[in-house]
Amino acid sequence: MAPLLEVKDLRVTFDTMNGLVKAVDGVSFTIDKGEIVGLVGESGCGKSVSQMAITQLVATPPGKIVSGEVIFEGRDLLKYHPESNMMRDVRGGQIGMIFQEPMTSFNPVFTIGEQIMESLRLHLKLSRSAARKRAIEVLEEVGIPDASVRINNYPHQFSGGMRQRAMIAMALSCSPKLVIADEPTTALDVTTQAQVLDIMMKMVEHYHNALIIVTHNLGIIARHAQRINVMYAGRIVESGPSEEVFLNPGHPYTIALMKSVPRLDEKRGRQLIPISGIPPNLINMPPICSFKPRCPMVDACQSLSDPELRPVGKNHSVRCHLNISGQNSGTIFE
Amino acid sequence: MEQSSNNTILEVKNLKKYFPITKGFLRRTAGHVKAVDNISLKIKKGETLGLVGESGCGKTTVGRCILRVYDPTDGEIRFQGQDIVKLPYNKNRALRRKIQLIFQDPYGSLDPRQSAGSIVGEAIKIHKICDNKQTHKKRVEELFTLVGLDPEMASRFPHEFSGGQRQRIGIARALSCDPVFIVCDEPFSALDVSIQAQIINLLQDLQQKLGLTYLMIAHDLSVVRHISDNVAIMYLGHIVEIADWREIYERPLMPYTQALLSAVPIPDPIVEKKRERIILEGDVPSPINPPSGCPFHPRCWKAAPDCSKEIPELREISPNHLVACIRV
Numbered sequence: 001m002a003p004l005l006e007v008k009d010l011r012v013t014f015d016t017m018n019g020l021v022k023a024v025d026g027v028s029f030t031i032d033k034g035e036i037v038g039l040v041g042e043s044g045c046g047k048s049v050s051q052m053a054i055t056q057l058v059a060t061p062p063g064k065i066v067s068g069e070v071i072f073e074g075r076d077l078l079k080y081h082p083e084s085n086m087m088r089d090v091r092g093g094q095i096g097m098i099f100q101e102p103m104t105s106f107n108p109v110f111t112i113g114e115q116i117m118e119s120l121r122l123h124l125k126l127s128r129s130a131a132r133k134r135a136i137e138v139l140e141e142v143g144i145p146d147a148s149v150r151i152n153n154y155p156h157q158f159s160g161g162m163r164q165r166a167m168i169a170m171a172l173s174c175s176p177k178l179v180i181a182d183e184p185t186t187a188l189d190v191t192t193q194a195q196v197l198d199i200m201m202k203m204v205e206h207y208h209n210a211l212i213i214v215t216h217n218l219g220i221i222a223r224h225a226q227r228i229n230v231m232y233a234g235r236i237v238e239s240g241p242s243e244e245v246f247l248n249p250g251h252p253y254t255i256a257l258m259k260s261v262p263r264l265d266e267k268r269g270r271q272l273i274p275i276s277g278i279p280p281n282l283i284n285m286p287p288i289c290s291f292k293p294r295c296p297m298v299d300a301c302q303s304l305s306d307p308e309l310r311p312v313g314k315n316h317s318v319r320c321h322l323n324i325s326g327q328n329s330g331t332i333f334e
Numbered sequence: 335m336e337q338s339s340n341n342t343i344l345e346v347k348n349l350k351k352y353f354p355i356t357k358g359f360l361r362r363t364a365g366h367v368k369a370v371d372n373i374s375l376k377i378k379k380g381e382t383l384g385l386v387g388e389s390g391c392g393k394t395t396v397g398r399c400i401l402r403v404y405d406p407t408d409g410e411i412r413f414q415g416q417d418i419v420k421l422p423y424n425k426n427r428a429l430r431r432k433i434q435l436i437f438q439d440p441y442g443s444l445d446p447r448q449s450a451g452s453i454v455g456e457a458i459k460i461h462k463i464c465d466n467k468q469t470h471k472k473r474v475e476e477l478f479t480l481v482g483l484d485p486e487m488a489s490r491f492p493h494e495f496s497g498g499q500r501q502r503i504g505i506a507r508a509l510s511c512d513p514v515f516i517v518c519d520e521p522f523s524a525l526d527v528s529i530q531a532q533i534i535n536l537l538q539d540l541q542q543k544l545g546l547t548y549l550m551i552a553h554d555l556s557v558v559r560h561i562s563d564n565v566a567i568m569y570l571g572h573i574v575e576i577a578d579w580r581e582i583y584e585r586p587l588m589p590y591t592q593a594l595l596s597a598v599p600i601p602d603p604i605v606e607k608k609r610e611r612i613i614l615e616g617d618v619p620s621p622i623n624p625p626s627g628c629p630f631h632p633r634c635w636k637a638a639p640d641c642s643k644e645i646p647e648l649r650e651i652s653p654n655h656l657v658a659c660i661r662v
Contacts, residue, residue, distance in 0.1 A: 042527065190597040192388070194611065223600075246601065261556065261601065272534055272560070274530075
């Protein structure tokens with residue numbers, strides 16, 4: 001079966017005063033129908049930009065999608081003009097987006113209801129009254145109390161958690177086949193985060209959407225995602241089923257990420273192992289391997305070529321010359 | 335030095351901070367936001383107290399009251415045995431040498447037009463710690479090395495540093511006058527995970543080296559577990575549970591603490607599958623109009639009719655484990 005979405009060798013650059021920033025540098029991944037995939041990485045690694053490029057939301061200029069294919073249900077979306085009817089139909093209609101900042105991603109001068117109804121009327125060609133009915137329905141589904149009254153509220157009248165739930169309602173209202181959630185809970189408190197994620201997962205299950213969660217929180221991925229992609233400096237450095245990646249990580253960066261955060265269930269007193277240095281400058285990337293300057297296992301690596309993403313297990317691939325996965329590599333450098 | 339018995343360096347007793355809500359042209363007081371409502375806590379010398387809660391629960395206000403940025407509405411703050419709330423204004427400066435603050439946002443808390451060296455050295459000048467330029471310069475260099483920065487960087491400006499380095503400058507500034515007590519207000523939350531670990535390790539090393547005492551205001555429960563000796567959980571201006579870290583994390587008694595802990599995801603899919611999750615309903619109520627009785631009862635799954643009658647007192651359930659819940 002063909003995957004729902006296949007991204008092939010996507011490259012996005014930004015032309016800045018200091019030079020050309022290679023924000024996304026040859027990213028390829030797939031997502032199947034109904035699958036939940038996590039994308040992890042630190043800020044500035046290109047994870048958001050790679051997702052924005054799927055629906056051509058990268059601001060041009062300074063951004064530019066240089067090359068690549070985004071095959072969604074058999075059609076290459078990058079072949080269409082960003083403002084074509086086809087792309088308008090895809091955005092919100094077939095691919096729903098949930099953004100990080102629920103305050104800034106809603107328009108403050110329209111009511112929540114008007115904003116949800118807009119996409120329903122546009123994509124599903126519903127009448128005003130039918131759209132309103134449907135909007136109340138989805139707001140109820142995400143647990144907004146008194147949805148028929150609250151629909152007339154403006155975004156500032158909602159709390160952060162409610163706004164994010166309304167955002168989920170809006171993204172899912174047209175039953176898109178794919179939902180992209182870009183840091184959906186980063187701005188929220190922990191209990192609200194759990195609440196919002198719980199609702200999002202229930203909705204996704206109910207509507208059989210595929211979901212990409214972009215986050216820097218490994219815990220969220222472990223809790224919800226079936227597959228995980230780890231990004232570093234514009235590239236995917238590790239990809240695989242989430243249990244496999246957490247148990248037998250194959251890239252030193254993935255291991256380092258796991259070791260650098262304290263866990264709620266570990267023995268206390270472990271010294272955290274920070275990743276030395278800072279993420280590389282995307283204008284002037286280190287030549288051989290982008291992680292080499294920070295890699296804790298650099299001494300073991302003799303290779304002078306740029307590593308390719310290569311398979312190390314079933315559906316599990318790693319962009320590293322070293323063979324470290326498979327031997328409970330999660331316990332390495334302890 | 336005056337020191338009260340059993341090494342308590344800071345004691346907060348029945349602290350209250352209400353912010354007035356004004357209305358209309360005459361700015362009449364129409365009500366109060368009870369940001370901190372009757373909290374008490376003690377911190378021993380050399381220890382770290384983690385103060386945890388969700389946004390708007392009043393944890394930052396507690397920190398600011400201790401720093402005397404805010405004047406408390408009521409209550410006592412005893413620092414090294416002295417009640418600092420009643421301290422006259424001109425004595426504040428001497429106090430500020432001993433109590434310092436590390437800010438959350440390493441971007442917003444540094445003056446962009448001052449060089450890093452001048453930021454770190456400013457307080458030393460104000461407090462007249464060094465008598466000449468040479469010793470001043472040496473002291474700044476010392477501080478840079480202490481926090482893991484190259485002293486050569488002192489002439490650079492904040493925008494030339496990365497987030498982690500800026501946080502180090504903030505820490506060097508806080509340490510410049512040899513404080514004994516540092517209020518850390520979310521020092522890690524603006525940093526990336528790989529950098530966060532560097533700063534956590536740095537603060538732990540400094541505590542050991544310099545015998546510092548920390549009030550660690552944070553919302554990340556796994557980080558707080560990693561660095562705190564004691565943990566206080568706040569909800570809507572009240573402390574609802576306080577105990578040593580092991581008790582809080584292994585035997586949480588207050589339903590809110592249990593919900594908070596279960597909401598933190600563990601980066602391990604196998605562990606996650608087996609975990610029981612408590613998903614709270616609704617949102618945190620407004621502190622302008624808090625619910626009657628226990629502040630948590632409208633969201634609590636164990637709530638009984640009695641819970642809405644009066645605010646539960648902190649009771650000692652087992653030694654040094656205090657809980658404000660009538661259902662425990």
